[in-house]
């Protein structure tokens with residue numbers, strides 16, 4: 180079943196009253212259902228709520244200013260800090276996105292509980308040793324926040340949006356190791372008519388800015404994706420997971436928006452009816468004039484993006500050759516080509532790709548540039564993936580500022596070379 184078909188079936192189940200909304204106001208949803216009709220994804224509520232401001236960062240690892248930009252409870256990776264660091268993002272420099280704060284979980288007492296109507300023999304538990312004894316799988320995958328690039332809706336397109344104002348550093352790549360979620364589900368006795376799984380984190384319950392308690396961070400996944408390539412990971416870049424990135428165990432959902440990759444995994448409910456949480460109803464859908472009245476379907480795959488490994492407003496001496504480097508990625512397919520413009524978007528030249536393009540990963544690239552005249556410049560990079568998705572000049576607006584995919588102008592200053 181493809182994602183579209185899946186969503187259709189789910190919607191049908193919802194309309195037939197066979198779904199369960201968890202922490203979502205059912206009356207509101209039903210009203211929207213009637214208003215939106217059966218074709219639009221009908222169960223979303225309109226909202227402009229954004230994350231509560233943080234009391235403190237709640238992040239365990241050090242966040243030196245050369246590596247990170249602090250963003251409330253989150254930390255954004257600085258692109259100039261990862262030039263030359265290899266294909267994957269070193270764990271110490273990996274961005275952090277926390278709804279509340281990083282919990283410290285005792286790995287010895289930790290259990291993963293599988294529960295729900297979608298299991299044949301009832302609840303099953305796994306400890307960390309149980310997971311480590313099962314056959315393991317390695318996987319390269321990016322984690323990228325759905326809001327990565329959000330600030331450009333406001334700064335480049337004059338379309339103000341609430342939420343964490345990420346530039347392009349809400350993304351990282353890592354080598355993960357763990358057990359396929361498919362293996363755990365099959366061991367636990369997955370029923371053939373199960374449709375959704377709901378992974379839940381062990382971090383604190385999430386309070387919105389207006390004080391509503393949305394409960395623990397959790398977001399349903401269709402069984403189709405869960406059985407395909409989702410990993411229950413206990414290792415990142417060859418080491419046990421660190422606290423900020425989900426220790427002892429997190430989900431890794433390749434290609435999808437970061438919220439799918441639940442950290443500090445505590446339980447997975449498996450159900451024969453569609454499941455809902457605020458994270459696939461009022462958040463992580465597209466709302467706005469270009470989208471269906473009740474909001475888009477829940478977000479799945481990430482879009483195409485490119486970033487230069489340069490500080491904003493970097494200063495480069497004139498009359499010298501500079502090797503500009505950067506990375507491009509897509510949630511839908513491997514990258515096919517990357518073009519660079521150094522003249523404000525008039526002429527484009529192909530960048531040199533430094534990695535074999537693969538799905539679920541980024542390609543590093545370089546472009547040599549020798550600016551002669553001092554002054555301000557704007558550098559642009561534009562990628563296209565193997566499905567033909569390319570970066571537009573303008574991203575389609577949505578009220579929460581998700582999935583920004585447009586080409587980003589990177590300002591630099593070319594300075595008179597010292598003689």
Ligand SMILES: Nc1nc2c(c(=O)[nH]1)N[C@H]1C(S)=C(S)[C@@H](COP(=O)(O)O)O[C@H]1N2
Pocket residue numbers: 273274275276277278279322323324325351379380381382396423424425436437438439440441442443
């Ligand atoms: N339990 C839990 N899982 C979570 C989150 C969270 O706050 N709590 N944040 C999600 C979001 S929005 C993103 S983008 C990724 C970020 O993963 P990272 O902090 O390892 O970079 O984790 C996801 N998993």
Ligand SMILES: [Mo]
Pocket residue numbers: 276323324325326437438
């Ligand atoms: Mo995110």
